[in-house]
Amino acid sequence: MGRxxxxxxxxxxxxxxxxxDDALEQGWxxxxxxxxxxxxxxMAKFLKVERVAACQSGTAGLHLALLECGVMPGDMIIVPTLxxxxxVNPVRYQFAEPVFMDCDDSLCMDPVKLRKFCEExxxxxxxxxxxxxxxxxxxxxxxxxxFGNLADMEAIMDIAAQYHLKVIEDATxxxxxxxxxxxxxGKFAGTIGDFGAYSFNGNKIITTGGGGxxxxxxxxxxxxxxxxxxxxxxxxxxxxxxxxxxxxxMTNLQAALGVAQMEELPEFISRKHRNLDLYRREFEGFALxxxxxxxxxxxxxxxxxxxxxxxxxxxxxxxxxxTKLQERGVQTRAIWGLIxxxxxxxxxxxxxxxxxxxxxxxxxxxxxxxxxxxxxIVYAAEQIKAVLTELSVE
Numbered sequence: 592m593g594r595x596x597x598x599x600x601x602x603x604x605x606x607x608x609x610x611x612d613d614a615l616e617q618g619w620x621x622x623x624x625x626x627x628x629x630x631x632x633x634m635a636k637f638l639k640v641e642r643v644a645a646c647q648s649g650t651a652g653l654h655l656a657l658l659e660c661g662v663m664p665g666d667m668i669i670v671p672t673l674x675x676x677x678x679v680n681p682v683r684y685q686f687a688e689p690v691f692m693d694c695d696d697s698l699c700m701d702p703v704k705l706r707k708f709c710e711e712x713x714x715x716x717x718x719x720x721x722x723x724x725x726x727x728x729x730x731x732x733x734x735x736x737x738f739g740n741l742a743d744m745e746a747i748m749d750i751a752a753q754y755h756l757k758v759i760e761d762a763t764x765x766x767x768x769x770x771x772x773x774x775x776x777g778k779f780a781g782t783i784g785d786f787g788a789y790s791f792n793g794n795k796i797i798t799t800g801g802g803g804x805x806x807x808x809x810x811x812x813x814x815x816x817x818x819x820x821x822x823x824x825x826x827x828x829x830x831x832x833x834x835x836x837x838x839x840x841m842t843n844l845q846a847a848l849g850v851a852q853m854e855e856l857p858e859f860i861s862r863k864h865r866n867l868d869l870y871r872r873e874f875e876g877f878a879l880x881x882x883x884x885x886x887x888x889x890x891x892x893x894x895x896x897x898x899x900x901x902x903x904x905x906x907x908x909x910x911x912x913x914t915k916l917q918e919r920g921v922q923t924r925a926i927w928g929l930i931x932x933x934x935x936x937x938x939x940x941x942x943x944x945x946x947x948x949x950x951x952x953x954x955x956x957x958x959x960x961x962x963x964x965x966x967x968i969v970y971a972a973e974q975i976k977a978v979l980t981e982l983s984v985e
Contacts, residue, residue: 626846671734760788898955923956
């Protein structure tokens with residue numbers, strides 16, 4: 592095969608090499624160094640929060656947030672089924688029990704069903720929400736802003752306030768996404784709930800190779816998560832530890848990459864918007880699929896582009912579609928397998944699943960790297976349309 596248009600690859604066109612070389616020359620390569628503090632300061636300023644804590648991954652950030660929420664073995668945590676499994680696994684790290692919730696047409700958690708579950712499947716005594724059947728306490732909600740699309744946080748925060756639930760935002764895909772209207776105008780994804788976690792994995796809008804950050808409404812809680820992430824060192828010189836800690840700290844080399852990437856974030860978001868506009872032009876009037884939109888009243892980072900395939904007209908498996916596109920040099924991806932259907936979670940509660948199974952069968956993610964060219968977008972769109980037409984039942 593000749594050309595390949597990748598799905599989503601990192602973009603290092605700024606000061607990445609300069610800052611990494613500087614960290615190497617200084618000898619600060621591990622879990623200490625000035626670049627870690629600088630990245631935390633950059634992120635706090637960008638997100639308009641008082642404090643953030645750098646960590647080893649978005650998953651680590653979510654785990655730290657669950658710890659800070661006081662999640663205990665046997666507690667119930669409401670989670671989405673339409674997401675990457677890393678959003679849910681930390682619940683099990685705490686030996687807690689996930690309750691899987693359906694999505695709405697934004698691909699994010701459906702607040703209507705969230706409220707219905709709390710009202711009809713649980714009891715609330717004015718202080719604690721308890722699941723009727725299991726008698727387990729419902730402690731928190733993990734909300735994922737899927738592909739950079741904000742969930743309906745106004746509705747979700749109202750439900751959480753009514754039932755005294757903690758809200759953890761998985762903003763691992765939504766750095767830079769914010770509300771432009773309504774109660775939370777000017778607020779970024781990950782800064783509305785009690786806690787917010789971000790990922791800098793290689794395919795995210797900025798990357799540190801791995802790594803992430805976590806923030807929270809209370810800066811003292813963020814400081815405690817930072818403390819836990821570095822093995823809970825109370826006296827680093829004499830190695831005194833008064834709590835169980837974790838090896839969740841970001842390295843200085845990763846942070847050096849992150850400092851450079853943060854300098855480029857506004858440009859990367861701008862390119863995401865421009866490139867999606869180009870795709871919309873190419874798919875205009877296409878009968879076999881349409882590009883999903885982002886929530887009104889928000890400005891999304893538009894991290895991933897999702898094509899909703901018309902399954903009444905294209906019955907071929909997603910594997911066949913992806914394979915044929917790969918043969919033509921266009922890398923695409925299916926949405927995740929629903930988590931409640933995965934082997935470790937098949938015995939968990941899955942509440943009124945309707946939209947998630949539909950979207951899991953019809954969403955195709957298409958090339959969206961920030962360095963993709965207009966010519967590559969045109970080619971990718973042409974090949975996608977050609978393959979879907981070839982596989983259509985008409």
